[in-house]
Amino acid sequence: MxxxxxxxxxxxxxxxxxxxxxxxxxxxxxxxxxxxxxxxxxxxxxxxxxxxxxxxxxxxxxxxxxxxxxxxxxxxxxxxxxxxxxxxxxxxxxxxxxxxxxxxxxxxxxxxxxxxxxxxxxxxxxxxxxxxxxxxxxxxxxxxxxxxxxxxxxxxxxxxxxxxxxxxxxxxxxxxxxxIFPTGFHGCVTAGVKPGSTVYVAGAGPVGLAAAVSAFLLGAAVVIVGDLNKERLEQARSFGCETVDVSRGEPKDQIEQILGEPEVDCGVDAVGFEARGHGGDSGREQPATVLNSLMEITRAGGALGIPGLYVTGDPGAHDEAAKRGALSIGLGLGWAKSLSFATGQCxxxxxxxxxxxxxxxxxxxxxxxxxxxxxxxxxxxxxxxxxxxxxxxxxxxxxxxxxxxxx
Structure with missing residues (x-):
């Protein structure tokens, strides 16, 4: 053999x-x-x-x-x-x-x-x-x-x-x-991306970049990619994305500079459970940061596609709840804005x-x-x-x- x-x-x-x-x-x-x-x-x-x-x-x-x-x-x-x-x-x-x-x-x-x-x-x-x-x-x-x-x-x-x-x-x-291509595409489909949409993709790793490509394929008018990594953000700009450096602060402020308003039609989480904070907290792990920020910056009635990985057991988490996959998510805001959520394997x-x-x-x-x-x-x-x-x-x-x- x-x-x-x-x-x-x-x-x-x-x-x-x-x-x-x-x-x-x-x-x-x-x-x-x-x-x-x-x-x-x-x-x-x-x-x-x-x-x-x-x-x-x-x-x-x-x-x-x-x-x-x-x-x-x-x-x-x-x-x-x-x-x-x-x-x-x-x-x-x-x-x-x-x-x-x-x-x-x-x-x-x-x-x-x-x-x-x-x-x-x-x-x-x-x-x-x-x-x-x-x-x-x-x-x-x-x-x-x-x-x-x-x-x-x-x-x-x-x-x-x-x-x-x-x-x-x-x-x-x-x-x-x-x-990664179907996963990024699924994130965009479940986020409701269609011709003319404005889209925010959290994470400029391969899945996030695949989601950005998918958003354009689905007809998005503007695709904004957020990350801490400057080289990955440069890669996103190489095929037409706008970018947000979240080490500079909350995404909504930079999104407003790009769009003239602090909200997008569709949000995609391509980061998952190892997310880090924004601005001065960007060096500290905060596993619910992306989900909470997406609820804030996605317009009322919009949707979040969540292809980023979340787990039921994380031995390396920094608090006991996160070790069990339990995160401090502001679901009340998501409910108040009538947001839809789609999670799981593509x-x-x-x-x-x-x-x-x-x-x-x-x-x-x-x-x-x-x-x-x-x-x-x-x-x-x-x-x-x-x-x-x-x-x-x-x-x-x-x-x-x-x-x-x-x-």
Missing amino acids: PSNKVVTYQGPGKVEVHEIDYPGFELKEGPGVPPANVGRKVAHGAIVKTVATNICGSDQHMVRGRTTAPVGLVLGHEITGEVVETGPDVEFTKVGDLVSVPFNIACGRCRNCKEGKTGICENVNPERPGGAYGYVDMGGWVGGQAQYVLVPYADWNLLKFPDKDQAMEKILDLAMLTD PVMRYNYYLMQAILHDRVQIAKAVNAVTIPLDQAPQGYAEFDQGAASKFVLDPNGVLGTTG
Whole structure:
């Protein structure tokens, strides 16, 4: 069998590249695998040889020690690759297909999947609805920052690119379909972005930048991105965004300078639970800051899309309530303004086909917008370290040397 190098979590701040067994069509005992999933047969699965697999901000939360992720967990849920083997129950997926793998693992059979809620599939994780590759409390499915990965329910989950040669020409753009592009798009859709909207996106990391791109794709008139990181704000300006440096104070004041009023139509939280304060408090973690500020700056009757990650267990939080995922949210203001809220995993399959078409037909250049940078798998620890330090880049790992110099 071929070797299978993988990226593993080895404790707070520590990432290592190890070698594990080539995947088979059975979920075996390992870090984070619930007992009820051990021995699960995956005859409906496919083994994918990874072409591109990205480092995500959600991975970074685990690597910082801000979740209950177990040591030894194989990381990675943003996977693009070529099918090299299929199980006996796979009917339509073929060896040689070049595919995007949604980070949600979904069965296609349960009530939620049939309703298009693939982020909360009822059958892939015995502990709670919703599964994902290489992520804490998500069913124990082995991560895709690897040379090879097992994808269950292949006929349902995999998005095949229609032309392999065309896809390889745009592979860095297509690599964003697994998570951040649909996630950013979902944040904008649930925030109600439409032609002519004014939009504030909190966070200029890759998901925030993907949300900003999505807002323009949906017809927004003005897209404002807020962050503390000047390099990331510069990246947002590179494709037409207005920006707010929240280290200078509350967003509403800078928004008023841009729009002539302190409110926007739509708010998107692309930061999540590791948010920091504004102005003089910008060095101090305040996990509810973004949610509270978005309620203040989104007009009455508007909506908040919240693709940013919030967790039920945060051992690194600075107060006991936040360690349980309990935040001091000013819900009264949100109620008084009749704001709508949408949270949770993006149901990637709801959007990925259409976003693929937008990429293939040159309607969007998402890799350029998020500054995609290709690195070898062996440099994953360095990529994690640079990302943690605020690099204005989206790191794409090249486990099998397929991408070469495309970054």
